[in-house]
Amino acid sequence: MADPIIVGISGGVDSSVTALRLQQEGYDVECVFMKNWDGEDDSCTAEEDYKDALAVCDHLGLPLRSVNFAQNYWDNVFQYFIDEYATGRTPNPDVLCNREVKFKAFLDYAMELGAVKIATGHYAQIHETDGSFQLLKGLDPNKDQSYFLYLLGQDALSKSMFPIGEMEKTDVRKLAESSGLINHAKKDSTGVCFIGEQKFFKDFLKKYIPAQPGHIQTVDGAPCGEHDGLMYYTMGQRKGLGIGGGHGDKEAPWFVADKDLDNNILFVAQGHDHPALHHKYLVANQVHWIGGSPPASLDGIAAKIRYRQADQPCTITDLSSDQIHVKFEHKQFAVTPGQSIVFYAGDQCLGGAIIENRN
Amino acid sequence: MLYFDHSATTPIHPDVLAKIQSVSQDHFGNPSSIHSSGRKSRAILESARRTIAESIHAESSEIVFTGSGTEANNAVLWSMAQREKRHVITSMVEHPAVLKVLQKLEPFGVTFTALSVDSHGLVDPKELEKAIQPDTGLISIMMVNNEVGTINPMASLVKVAQSKGIPFHSDTVQALGKTPLSAKAIHADYFSFSAHKLYGPKGVGFLFKRKGASLNPLILGGSQESNLRAGTENVPGIAGLAEAVRLATARLENRRNHLSELESIFKSEMATDNIDVVYNGHPDYRVPGVISASFQGQRSDILLAKLDRQGFAVSSGSACGSGSVEPSPVLAAMGISEAQNISTLRISFGRGNSSQEVKKLVSAISNIIHG
Numbered sequence: 001m002a003d004p005i006i007v008g009i010s011g012g013v014d015s016s017v018t019a020l021r022l023q024q025e026g027y028d029v030e031c032v033f034m035k036n037w038d039g040e041d042d043s044c045t046a047e048e049d050y051k052d053a054l055a056v057c058d059h060l061g062l063p064l065r066s067v068n069f070a071q072n073y074w075d076n077v078f079q080y081f082i083d084e085y086a087t088g089r090t091p092n093p094d095v096l097c098n099r100e101v102k103f104k105a106f107l108d109y110a111m112e113l114g115a116v117k118i119a120t121g122h123y124a125q126i127h128e129t130d131g132s133f134q135l136l137k138g139l140d141p142n143k144d145q146s147y148f149l150y151l152l153g154q155d156a157l158s159k160s161m162f163p164i165g166e167m168e169k170t171d172v173r174k175l176a177e178s179s180g181l182i183n184h185a186k187k188d189s190t191g192v193c194f195i196g197e198q199k200f201f202k203d204f205l206k207k208y209i210p211a212q213p214g215h216i217q218t219v220d221g222a223p224c225g226e227h228d229g230l231m232y233y234t235m236g237q238r239k240g241l242g243i244g245g246g247h248g249d250k251e252a253p254w255f256v257a258d259k260d261l262d263n264n265i266l267f268v269a270q271g272h273d274h275p276a277l278h279h280k281y282l283v284a285n286q287v288h289w290i291g292g293s294p295p296a297s298l299d300g301i302a303a304k305i306r307y308r309q310a311d312q313p314c315t316i317t318d319l320s321s322d323q324i325h326v327k328f329e330h331k332q333f334a335v336t337p338g339q340s341i342v343f344y345a346g347d348q349c350l351g352g353a354i355i356e357n358r359n
Numbered sequence: 360m361l362y363f364d365h366s367a368t369t370p371i372h373p374d375v376l377a378k379i380q381s382v383s384q385d386h387f388g389n390p391s392s393i394h395s396s397g398r399k400s401r402a403i404l405e406s407a408r409r410t411i412a413e414s415i416h417a418e419s420s421e422i423v424f425t426g427s428g429t430e431a432n433n434a435v436l437w438s439m440a441q442r443e444k445r446h447v448i449t450s451m452v453e454h455p456a457v458l459k460v461l462q463k464l465e466p467f468g469v470t471f472t473a474l475s476v477d478s479h480g481l482v483d484p485k486e487l488e489k490a491i492q493p494d495t496g497l498i499s500i501m502m503v504n505n506e507v508g509t510i511n512p513m514a515s516l517v518k519v520a521q522s523k524g525i526p527f528h529s530d531t532v533q534a535l536g537k538t539p540l541s542a543k544a545i546h547a548d549y550f551s552f553s554a555h556k557l558y559g560p561k562g563v564g565f566l567f568k569r570k571g572a573s574l575n576p577l578i579l580g581g582s583q584e585s586n587l588r589a590g591t592e593n594v595p596g597i598a599g600l601a602e603a604v605r606l607a608t609a610r611l612e613n614r615r616n617h618l619s620e621l622e623s624i625f626k627s628e629m630a631t632d633n634i635d636v637v638y639n640g641h642p643d644y645r646v647p648g649v650i651s652a653s654f655q656g657q658r659s660d661i662l663l664a665k666l667d668r669q670g671f672a673v674s675s676g677s678a679c680g681s682g683s684v685e686p687s688p689v690l691a692a693m694g695i696s697e698a699q700n701i702s703t704l705r706i707s708f709g710r711g712n713s714s715q716e717v718k719k720l721v722s723a724i725s726n727i728i729h730g
Contacts (some may be wrong), residue, residue, distance in 0.1 A: 063667060113664045
C-alpha cells in the first residue's frame with residue numbers, strides 16, 4: 001500500500017466529502033478525528049461528531065483513528081482567547097486553531113503516521129508555482145475560508161490538500177447524498193467550536209473571566225445605561241445593549257462604538273452610519289505573509305477585516321516593521337481590535353495581521 | 360491480512376461454525392416449549408451444559424449461560440448491591456468489565472479496594488489478606504491478564520478467601536484454552552467465560568457458579584437458567600460455545616505447544632533483527648502466545664497504524680487520550696515508565712498463525728523501526 005493522505009475528519013459533510021473525493025481519485029486515504037476540547041458541557045458535540053465520522057469512514061471503508069489535542073488547544077488557542085477577551089478585545093480562535101492545531105499538531109502527527117500529505121475540508125485552494133505555494137480563495141464565494149487560513153506558511157501548504165476547495169457547497173452536499181454519506185444534510189457548525197451556539201456565549205465567558213459591570217455612555221459623553229462587563233461586547237454590536245427608547249432623538253438603533261478599558265466604560269453610537277462606527281485607517285501587528293516575506297508588489301491589494309466580508313481595496317502605508325498601517329479606500333464599519341485583517345491580490349490570499357487599533 | 364490479535368477476539372473454528380449452522384437450521388424450537396421442537400432444543404442446550412461442565416470439571420447445574428463474559432462479571436458484581444457485606448477486593452489490572460462496574464456500584468453502597476500488582480502483574484496473596492475488612496463480601500481477581508498474559512497464583516489467592524469465608528470470583532475470560540482450568544483444582548465460587556476468545560461465536564458466554572454460591576439475576580422476566588438469567592436461550596450460540604470449550608480443553612496441550620513455538624520464533628527473530636525490545640509480564644507464570652512488547656523510542660499508535668497499513672493486525676493497551684496516546688493503566692500499575700508504556704504493542708497469536716506469518720510480522724516491525 002502506498003503512503004496515505006491523512007484526512008482530518010470532523011464528522012461534518014465537508015471533511016467527509018474531502019475523504020470521499022480523495023478516495024475516488026485513487027489515493028490511499030486514512031482519517032483522523034481530532035478531539036480538541038475535553039469539556040463535558042452539553043455544547044460539546046464531540047461524541048456525536050465522532051460517531052458520524054466513524055459511520056462515514058465505515059461506509060467508505062477507510063480506517064479512522066482518533067487523537068486528542070485538548071491540552072495543546074488549551075495552551076495555544078484557548079489561553080490566548082481568554083487573555084484577549086480579558087483585555088476587551090475580540091479574538092478569532094479559529095485562525096489560531098488552524099495554525100497551532102490543525103496545521104501543526106495534526107500535521108506533525110499525520111507525518112509521524114507516515115502520511116505524504118494531510119487534507120482538510122476547508123474551502124480554499126493551494127497552487128504551486130516553481131516550488132512556491134499560494135493559498136487561493138475557495139471557488140464558492142459564499143464559503144471561501146481562506147480568511148481563517150492566512151497564518152499558514154510554506155511548509156504547511158506544501159503538505160496540505162483542500163480537495164473541496166474547487167467545489168460549490170451545494171455540490172458537496174449533493175455528492176455526499178449520492179454517495180450515501182449519512183451526514184449529507186448535517187447542519188454546518190457555527191460559532192466558536194468549544195462554546196457552541198452564540199446564546200451560550202455570555203455564560204461561557206463568565207466561567208473564565210470575572211465580569212465587571214460599568215456604565216454605558218454615548219460617544220458624546222451622555223450616560224445611557226449599564227453594561228455587564230466590557231468583554232461581552234464587540235465593536236458594531238447592536239443586540240443586547242439594553243438601550244431602549246427615550247435615549248437619543250430618533251428611532252435608530254444603537255451600536256457599540258468603543259471601549260474605555262481603564263474606566264470600564266462602553267461607548268455607543270446611534271445609527272449604523274454614525275461616524276464613530278466607521279474608520280478609514282487601522283494599525284495591525286503580528287504580521288504574517290504566506291510567501292514568507294512581504295509580496296514584491298502591494299499594488300491593487302484588498303483586505304477583509306472579517307470572515308465573508310467583500311474585499312475592500314486598501315493600501316499598506318507602512319510596512320517597515322512587524323506593525324503595519326493600512327488605509328482603506330472606503331471607511332470600514334466596526335473595525336475590531338483582536339480580529340484579523342487578511343490581504344488579497346485578486347483570489348490569492350497573501351497573509352494578514354491582528355488588528356490593534358483604528359482611527 | 361495477518362491476524363495477531365487473538366486476545367481481542369478469535370476467528371470462529373470450522374467445527375464450531377458447523378455446529379452453529381446445523382443447530383440454527385434444524386432446531387429453532389424454544390427450549391421452554393414442551394412440544395417436541397422445544398424438547399429437541401432443550402436437549403441441545405442441556406447437552407451443551409454437560410459438555411462445558413465436564414470440560415472445566417464442574418457440575419451441569421453450576422453453569423449459567425450469559426450473553427458475554429462481561430455479563431457474567433456484571434451478574435456477580437451487581438449481586439453485591441443486595442448483600443450485607445458490600446466491600447469488594449479486586450486488583451488494579453482488572454478488565455474494565457470488573458473495574459468500571461465496581462465504580463458504577465459505589466452509589467449502591469458497594470465499596471472496593473484495588474490491590475496493586477508487582478512489576479510482573481502478579482497479585483500478592485499476602486496483600487490480599489491484609490486488605491480484607493470485616494465487611495468484605497467478595498474478592499474478584501482475574502486469572503490471566505488480558506494485556507500481558509500473567510497468570511495469578513489462583514490457588515493461594517482462593518485459599519486466603521476461603522480461610523476468611525469470603526466468596527471468590529475470577530474473570531477467566533483470557534484463561535480458558537490457554538492454561539489448564541479446573542473448578543476442582545481452583546475452589547473459586549465464580550468464574551466468567553466468553554466464547555469468542557476461544558474460537559467460538561460472539562455474544563455468548565457463561566458463568567460458573569459453584570453449588571451453594573449465591574447470585575441475584577441481572578436480567579429478569581423469565582425462568583430460564585434456573586431463574587438466574589431471563590430470556591430465550593441463544594441455542595445455536597450455546598451449542599457453538601460448548602463445541603469451542605470442548606475443543607479448547609481437549610486440544611489444550613497442542614494449542615499451547617503451537618503458541619509457545621510461535622512465541623519463541625517471534626522472540627528469536629526479534630533478537631536476530633536487533634530490535635530493541637522489552638517483554639512485559641511474568642517470565643514463567645504466563646500463558647503462551649500473548650506478548651506484551653515495548654519498543655524503545657517508538658510510539659504504539661504510530662506502530663499500530665503502520666502495521667495496519669501493511670496488513671498486520673496487532674493491538675496496544677494504550678488508548679487515545681491526552682496527546683496522541685494515553686498510557687495503559689495495566690502497564691502503569693506494573694510500574695512501567697510512561698515512555699515504555701506508550702511504546703508497547705500486544706501481539707497475541709492463535710491456532711491459525713504459522714511460523715511463516717510470524718516471521719513476516721517481525722520483518723515488518725523491523726522495517727518500520729530500522730527504516
